[in-house]
Amino acid sequence: MPRKFLKRFMPDVHKLNQYGVLKPFGAVAHDTNLWHLNRKTAAGGFAIGIFFAFMPMPFQMIAAAAVAIFFRVNLPLSVAMVWISNPITMPAMLYGSYRVGSFLLRQPSEPFLFELSVAWFQASLSTIVPALVLGSVVVGGFFSGLAYLLVRKIWRQAVQNAWNERLRKRRERLRELKEEFQKRRTASFDERD
Template identity: 80%
Template sequence: MPRKFLKRFMPDIHKLNRYGVLKPFGTLAHDPNLWHLNRRSAAGAFAVGIFFAFMPMPFQMVAAAAFAILFRVNLPLSVALVWISNPITMPPMLYGSYRVGAFLLNQPSEPFLFELSWAWFQASISSIVPALLLGCIVVGSVFSGASYLAVRKIWRQAVQSAWDERIKLRRQRLRELKAEFKQRRQNLRDEAD
């Protein structure tokens, strides 16, 4: 079941409180619904976490936590999913988002070299940043929605599979009990004769 798989990776709220990780959110982060894991909260956490993974902004985890609290979805899962964007995956994610944004704005995608400097930012703010931001929002929304639907479908299939297995085991047990009852009845008849 998905719950058992995801629970293995979830942090303990008491440990997080001890280290003061949740202090910026005050009492809002202590809502029990933010820590429960069910189909709705897991799917919502995937949607929030993956959306913010595509956003080119500092403190993505804080934004994901704030929106997890706002939408009352699983907080640790939404924050953990932000790490899909890491130093290895971020360049292709941003470049792909930029290409989508340039396509939507109907402008040619320009080759550029990224520099972590104020001068580069000022020079590219009018040409690259609008396409990048639009692309990140569109691509993040598409992947966020797709992950929401996929998690709900996978969770439902896992629950349905578990129910089917229970029904199969119950039917098998019922057949065994009927066969045992039939055998006992036959033994009683044989003893009576």
């Protein structure tokens, strides 16, 4: 069942409180409905978390938590999916988003040399940042939508498989009961003769 699988990887409220992600939301973040796990809330949590994982912004987890609270989807999954963007994956994600944004804006890709200075930042605002932001929204939206559909499909398939397994076991048990009934019936007829 997807619920059991996902619960193994979901952060608990105490861990999220340690990081301070939920502090800005106070008691609202502890609403039990935001921690409930079903097909709709899991798919929404995945979608929101993956969308914000692609956003080139600080405090992605807080933004994902705020949107998850607003849309009433699974809060821990939203926050956990943001962790897809980490120091190892972030350069590839940002560069890919920048390339998509450059393509959509029909501008040539510029060398992506990062420099921690005010001059670089000011120059990037007009050249790199528009393509990066547009590409991040498009790529994040695409993968977010894909994640939403996949989670709903996988969840539905798992539920369907569980129902089919129950039905198979029920039919098997019914067949065994019929066979047992036939044996007893035959045995009672044999005793009469």
